[in-house]
Amino acid sequence: MSDIKIKEAPAADEQARPILTHERSLSRKIARGSEAGDILDQQMAMLGIQLVTQLNVLIKTSRIYERTNTALDKPVDAMLTLIKTMTHDHPITLRLQNDFLFLGDSHLKVNAQQMAVATSIIDTLNAWKIGGMTFALAAESKDLREFAALFVSLDPDNKSIEDLRNEITARGIAGIELEEQRQLDVRERPGTEANTGPDGTKSADPKLQRKIGAKNGYAKVAGSVGALMQSVRGGGTVSFKQAKRAIQNIVDLMMDDEATVLGLTTLRCHDEYTHNHSVNVSLLSIALANRAGYPKVELADLGLAALFHDLGKSTIPIEILNKPGEFTDDDWVAMRKHPTEGVLSLTKLRGITNLPGRMAAASFEHHMNLDFSGYPKLTVPWALSLTGRILTIADCYDAMTSSRVYRREPMSPSKVLNMMFSKSGKAFDAVLLKLFVNCVGIIPIGSLVMLETNELAVVLKPTIDKANAERPFVKVITDPQGNPVDQGREIDLTEKVETGDFRHNIIRLIDNTEYKFDTSRYFV
Numbered sequence: 001m002s003d004i005k006i007k008e009a010p011a012a013d014e015q016a017r018p019i020l021t022h023e024r025s026l027s028r029k030i031a032r033g034s035e036a037g038d039i040l041d042q043q044m045a046m047l048g049i050q051l052v053t054q055l056n057v058l059i060k061t062s063r064i065y066e067r068t069n070t071a072l073d074k075p076v077d078a079m080l081t082l083i084k085t086m087t088h089d090h091p092i093t094l095r096l097q098n099d100f101l102f103l104g105d106s107h108l109k110v111n112a113q114q115m116a117v118a119t120s121i122i123d124t125l126n127a128w129k130i131g132g133m134t135f136a137l138a139a140e141s142k143d144l145r146e147f148a149a150l151f152v153s154l155d156p157d158n159k160s161i162e163d164l165r166n167e168i169t170a171r172g173i174a175g176i177e178l179e180e181q182r183q184l185d186v187r188e189r190p191g192t193e194a195n196t197g198p199d200g201t202k203s204a205d206p207k208l209q210r211k212i213g214a215k216n217g218y219a220k221v222a223g224s225v226g227a228l229m230q231s232v233r234g235g236g237t238v239s240f241k242q243a244k245r246a247i248q249n250i251v252d253l254m255m256d257d258e259a260t261v262l263g264l265t266t267l268r269c270h271d272e273y274t275h276n277h278s279v280n281v282s283l284l285s286i287a288l289a290n291r292a293g294y295p296k297v298e299l300a301d302l303g304l305a306a307l308f309h310d311l312g313k314s315t316i317p318i319e320i321l322n323k324p325g326e327f328t329d330d331d332w333v334a335m336r337k338h339p340t341e342g343v344l345s346l347t348k349l350r351g352i353t354n355l356p357g358r359m360a361a362a363s364f365e366h367h368m369n370l371d372f373s374g375y376p377k378l379t380v381p382w383a384l385s386l387t388g389r390i391l392t393i394a395d396c397y398d399a400m401t402s403s404r405v406y407r408r409e410p411m412s413p414s415k416v417l418n419m420m421f422s423k424s425g426k427a428f429d430a431v432l433l434k435l436f437v438n439c440v441g442i443i444p445i446g447s448l449v450m451l452e453t454n455e456l457a458v459v460l461k462p463t464i465d466k467a468n469a470e471r472p473f474v475k476v477i478t479d480p481q482g483n484p485v486d487q488g489r490e491i492d493l494t495e496k497v498e499t500g501d502f503r504h505n506i507i508r509l510i511d512n513t514e515y516k517f518d519t520s521r522y523f524v
């Protein structure tokens with residue numbers, strides 16, 4: 001009944017109506033990017049994760065039980081319900097591309113808890129070189145059972161996806177289709193979320209190799225944070241060794257090529273899955289500390305402390321952390337406890353015998369602010385450590401430029417810097433903030449700019465020429481008409497022509513959040 005009402009209601013009402021349904025057709029009535037559209041997308045994403053989970057259960061159960069066994073009832077029913085809910089008038093496809101899962105074209109963001117399941121499905125699909133699994137309404141209980149039994153009875157080592165497909169047809173399994181894997185060339189278009197998979201690893205170009213090294217280093221650090229956070233939540237033992245080694249590697253890379261490593265912090269598409277925020281804060285902290293004259297041998301320790309500055313969040317219920325939309329007052333009370341909870345968690349970790357002060361400071365002080373306007377509030381006098389001051393800047397910068405921490409909408413890097421400058425000497429240490437700008441640039445790494453030729457370019461690194469700080473190194477990424485170009489020119493904006501004028505000029509800053517450009521691919 002409510003459907004009819006929705007159709008008759010005027011457009012404005014339609015938008016205001018709470019969308020508590022998974023009815024797919026609604027998605028076409030709702031503007032993309034609108035709040036209602038976001039909710040629908042989130043619902044589909046949640047259902048997508050459930051589909052992955054149930055598929056995993058179904059495959060695992062089928063390895064143990066016959067297709068008619070009642071043990072299969074639950075996963076089969078769950079899968080059928082999901083398929084029914086998600087396929088309105090067209091089938092749904094679970095895709096795998098460059099080791100990322102997609103529902104249709106949307107990247108399925110996976111949190112730490114869901115990581116094991118996602119990895120299991122990714123491995124299974126990879127073993128078969130399956131790029132996509134499509135489920136249609138025609139699929140019934142017997143089809144799912146038959147398919148799962150078939151799937152686990154064949155060995156991907158000596159059978160191909162083609163054999164699997166032939167068997168599907170031969171056995172009359174309806175509603176399930178398989179797609180082959182393809183390594184798609186990822187093109188950035190406004191309004192799409194890019195994914196950054198490994199590509200072009202064949203060149204012997206030292207610059208490219210450095211970039212690949214940096215990206216792998218980043219992935220290793222991210223992996224170790226993921227593993228650690230998960231084991232903290234699970235109450236298990238923790239080994240910092242792996243994380244320490246990974247961070248030391250990052251410090252070495254950074255000494256070689258700071259800009260490339262910092263470019264990695266613009267990675268925006270992995271969500272919590274790879275714990276980008278923690279890794280980014282760690283990288284930014286190391287770079288800032290290095291410029292602040294922090295002893296080189298201690299940079300890795302600082303990086304490690306920074307990596308776990310949000311460890312206390314592992315005590316906050318996932319429902320609050322992943323909550324779409326605004327936090328309630330109670331949620332905020334829970335959130336504000338994470339710095340102190342972090343210190344408590346650190347002391348309980350069995351992997352560290354004595355808690356380094358730096359680690360405690362990173363967790364305890366990172367939201368305090370220089371003027372103590374933040375939290376936790378203390379009743380005793382307190383002196384902020386250098387680590388705490390560095391962390392406050394790195395944390396705020398990454399949290400504001402990314403969409404994952406606290407806010408749904410990210411801000412462009414230069415807007416964030418402007419905002420931070422307005423609080424220089426108040427929330428942030430003024431000297432450190434200046435040094436920070438030297439790291440990321442006045443027009444920060446990852447910013448989009450329009451050149452006077454109308455070409456769009458992405459900022460790769462700040463210039464060393466202090467007098468021309470607003471003239472960074474950029475890479476052209478579109479032609480004057482806005483079409484993406486591959487292998488665009490790299491331009492040093494401080495370069496001059498014979499007359500003494502600059503060869504190229506920026507005419508305006510582009511808000512990359514507006515264009516939804518993922519600029520990270522230009523670094524890696």
Ligand SMILES: [Fe+2]
Pocket residue numbers: 309310338366367395
């Ligand atoms: Fe935090």
Ligand SMILES: [Fe+2]
Pocket residue numbers: 277281309310395399405
């Ligand atoms: Fe943080």
